[in-house]
Amino acid sequence: MPExxxxxxxxxxxxxxxxxxxxxxxxxxxxxxxxxxIDLIFPPRCAGCGHIDTHWCADCQRDLDLLTxxxxxxxxxxxxxxxxxxxxxxxxxxxxxxxxxxxAREVARPLxxxxxxxxxxxxxxxxxxxxxPLHTKRLAERGYNQAQLLAEVVADIHNIRCEAxxxxxVRETQSQVTVSGAERLVNIKGAFTANKTLIDNQCVxxxxxxxxxxxxxxxxxxxxxxxxxxxxxxxTVSVAGYSITHKKEIVDEYHH
Numbered sequence: 001m002p003e004x005x006x007x008x009x010x011x012x013x014x015x016x017x018x019x020x021x022x023x024x025x026x027x028x029x030x031x032x033x034x035x036x037x038i039d040l041i042f043p044p045r046c047a048g049c050g051h052i053d054t055h056w057c058a059d060c061q062r063d064l065d066l067l068t069x070x071x072x073x074x075x076x077x078x079x080x081x082x083x084x085x086x087x088x089x090x091x092x093x094x095x096x097x098x099x100x101x102x103x104a105r106e107v108a109r110p111l112x113x114x115x116x117x118x119x120x121x122x123x124x125x126x127x128x129x130x131x132x133p134l135h136t137k138r139l140a141e142r143g144y145n146q147a148q149l150l151a152e153v154v155a156d157i158h159n160i161r162c163e164a165x166x167x168x169x170v171r172e173t174q175s176q177v178t179v180s181g182a183e184r185l186v187n188i189k190g191a192f193t194a195n196k197t198l199i200d201n202q203c204v205x206x207x208x209x210x211x212x213x214x215x216x217x218x219x220x221x222x223x224x225x226x227x228x229x230x231x232x233x234x235x236t237v238s239v240a241g242y243s244i245t246h247k248k249e250i251v252d253e254y255h256h
Contacts, residue, residue: 078218167194
């Protein structure tokens, strides 16, 4: 009798398998129907112009493609160089804000493509991409890391590996948006660690959404260098203007 027990259990499990499969399928269908229902009641709107039924419309994409950035950003130690795809204003600012604060994850694709084009213009040797991480508490609140979404698009286009866990935010910090320029470096210093196994002897590209004073990229760069990175570069969607004094109006707009 005991010898037959495993066979009986397997048979019972086989009978239950279609039931569980059906339950999971039903749950997936319900989730999909729920999502469709929400979209019908609250249809998505373009982050740039408010056009209904899309998170980012073709007209705003054309406007985004026309935005250029030719200023040189002075990198903070230990970064080798930093580049951005545009000023933090107009359509680019609206797109970044929608991605970061309005759950418009689809906007990561056009912004990531713009970042990828910006990277193509740099004479950098990159082995891997590391997005600026969120603290676990902030990640739980938001549900996603916008820097990781952007980094994954760039990695896919350039065929470079993206390591979401190369950097870790080990200390919760006050939002950099609420901190003055002089206090930002103090606020963020020591907030990150890097995974030596992934980083050692690599040329790393840090990806983030907005460059303001460079304090966040610098703090990430320090952690990467300590973990053995050979060189560190920074790439952001937009630059808010702290490092370029004649664009002070963009800094003011960023904080309001």
